[in-house]
Structure formats: C-alpha cells, structure tokens
Amino acid sequence: MPYTTAQLDALKRALATGERRVSFGDKTVEYRSVDELQSAIRTVEAELARQTGAMPKRQIRLTTSKGF
Secondary structure (H helix, E strand, O other): OOOOHHHHHHHHHHHHHOOOEEEEOOEEEEOOOHHHHHHHHHHHHHHHHHHHOOOOOOOOOOOOOOOO
16 A cells, blocks of 8 residues: 555654554554654655655765774
8 A cells, every 4th residue: 555645644643642552544543653654654665766766865874983
C-alpha cells in the first residue's frame, strides 16, 4: 500500500501534540513510544521520496583535530 502525504501529516501532527495514537480513515494505530513514531515518520518520508523519484537528504559531518 503506497503512503500518502495525508498519512505523513497525521504522523507529524501526532508527534507534535504528544499523541501516540494515529488514525488513517477507518484504521487506528497506537505506537508504543515516541521513538517508534519517529521511525514510522522516517519510513513514510523515505517511501514518499522513493515514489516521487526524489533522493533522500543526507548529511555528512567532518571532525578535524590538530593531533595534540
């Protein structure tokens, strides 16, 4: 089943309000933790990006030192 932006918005709204229960039409999902909800958001975002052909954003961090 392809994800929709409405589902992503509902997940983000639940995260912002502190809710762990999200309803999509006639289905309701209750997440056990905030981490699980955030993981669901990342999954839906990645799938939506893949459906539209957009590449996911990546971040590269460099740390340097003089070696002292």
